[in-house]
Amino acid sequence: MEDLQSSEEAAFVVEDVTNIIKEAIEVTLQQAAYHHSKVGQWTSNVVEQCLRRLTALNKPFKYIVTCIIMQKNGAGLHTASSCYWDNASDGSCSYRWENKTMYCITSVFGCMI
Amino acid sequence: MDSFTGELKVYENTYQTLPLPGKKFNPEAVNKIIQSTLHSRLQKTKYSAKESSQLIQSLCSELQKAIQALDYDRYKIIVQVTVGEMLGQGCFFGSRGLWDTQTDSFATYTFQNGSLYCVATAFAFFTP
Secondary structure, three states: OHHHHHHHHOOHHHHHHHHHHHHHHHHHOOOOOOOOOHHHHHHHHHHHHHHHHHHHHHOEEEEEEEEEEEOOOOEEEEEEEEOOOOOOOOOEEEEEEEEEEEEEEEEEOOOOO | OOOOOOOOOOOOOOOOOOOOOOOOOHHHHHHHHHHHHHHHHHHOOOOOOHHHHEEEEHHHHHEEEEEHOOOOOEEEEEEEEEEOOOOOOOEEEEEEOOEEEEOEEEEEEEEEEEOOEEEEEEEEOOOO
């Protein structure tokens, strides 16, 4: 029974990670208008906040967090990913956020050690 | 459901905590593969909203197969491809990894022509 519990706790929980991403983006970008000089700072903030909170989950995982911030211009954007890993333990999640001037797409990939 | 009737092989632990010499993920080699794949597939491609999603999915699997062919043992590989239309908008890509710097790494390449840009990144995690 203990083994079952520990494997559930150590799994990649998509809901928790999606919440983490959502909060990191809202804290950084809420009510901001796209500005090319600030984008770098925003992307770093979102990604670093996500990583800090993911680390705080204390799970035996390696993470990659990617963030794309794009100005709203009518241009199209497509993203895809392909992962070679263990489906039982590893996972990914993606969150799309927008306001009047920009889109932000953040993805987290987690691989169990 | 068929039951397994053959001999079940049980392998002993290898106690391998680092990649074997010569089998460590080489970002430069993978960079070259990504570069040549993107150039050959996208040189004459124009951005199209309908075809882009299929295009990047096939690019993703092609890159994944090419990296598998390099035979990095015990590595988990994640390939991410993004394609966007060139309309003069501002765009910024950022990523961070929480990993073991001794064994894990990434390779990336950005391609652009008159109508589209494409960013392809491959991340590799060693699993001891």
